[in-house]
Amino acid sequence: MPMIPYPFDYYQPATVGEAVALFVDLDARGKQPLYFSGGTEIITLGRINEVYTEAVIDVKRIPDCREIGRRSGAFVWGAALTLSEIHDARLFPLLGETGAGVADRTSRNKITLGGNVCGRFIYKEAVLPLLLTDSPLRIAGPGGERTAPIGQLFDRTLRLGRGELLVQAMTDVRYAAFPYVTDKRRKGSAIDYPLLTVAAIRAEEGIRLAFSGVCAFPFRSTEMELILNRREVPAEERIATAIARLPAPILNDIKGSALYREYVLKVTLGETLERLEKGVAIG
């Protein structure tokens, strides 16, 4: 029977504290535990031996990881919410629609926000709205809990210490009123991994932009934002200058050459600026 080639134990803690304590205990016993949220990455990579674990800790029954709603002026996103649930809640369309660019609808009934942000795939489109809004993340680990803006925690990947669990993200509700654009460009079929995704909002100080599929990691660049917001300069020139300041080389892989990606990025950026400078709120 083709399946995950190695056995593992399955745990289903009821609280954040229990999950972290389990991790510490299993880790000490050499079980190489993994938090298991949607589990799609652990299952698909486990099947081909690219992920190994002897114990998974399913966080889907932990109420804090499943919370969704508003609290103290912020939307609360439990890390174990599926991308479909976030989309269907229609609380914050920028997050719902950008997350809906991941995979396909049925897979998004399983893929979670936390798994997408913490996983090892490089696209992680759902992180873009969190970067644009510098949403605070609540993290629990063996050393206790901490909350910090994602800008301080996410650098190419989410910087988690051993045994740390992403519990929630929080987004200031005022961002829901800002005009936004989220544009996923694919090369092949409509459900392919993205060639690239640009997500942007127009905040008080100007347009903020975050990218996935441009470099080998998702990012928001304030340096590029400064350049792109100089409205006295023609858009084409701003875009060329901004592209020269990308934080890393443009991806060059089977999905698209660096040259092709650069071309698509130019076009997408041009349209994004045009739409947001006109002030239209569009998805």
Next chain:
Amino acid sequence: MKAEHVVQLELHVNGERRTAVARPADLLLDVLRESFGLTGAKPGCRNGDCGACTVLVDDRPMKSCLMLAVESAGQAVTTIEGLQDEAAQRAFVEQFAFQCGYCTPGFIMNIVALSRLEPQADEGTIQDWMQSNICRCTSYEEIGKAIHVVLGKR
């Protein structure tokens, strides 16, 4: 395989309580097929890409190759064998919406969920949901017609 890695699973499948002895690492797809003989959910890519393995879990379409059997404990699992003369089944026959038929159970489960959860689905929603399933025989036109019949949009 160490004995400690085998557990007794109690699942709720097609309205019945079923038990299986399986590893926590076993996929829902494999337990349905191998332990319960419910072979309607088809293994295609086993990678979440094709949708042939789609079942309903608490009424939502789910790719059973992306789910551990143990995860579904306490939830209602429905396979194509659990459907009784659904509109989607009739529409597939009437519209000739299959050739080899391998993708058919997955499509039908997804359409049944769509018609129950989003009966007023617009074209965008229909497209978004249906992109989860692939038909290698490219019966898309007929499948599209069947969906529109089910949703009363002929």
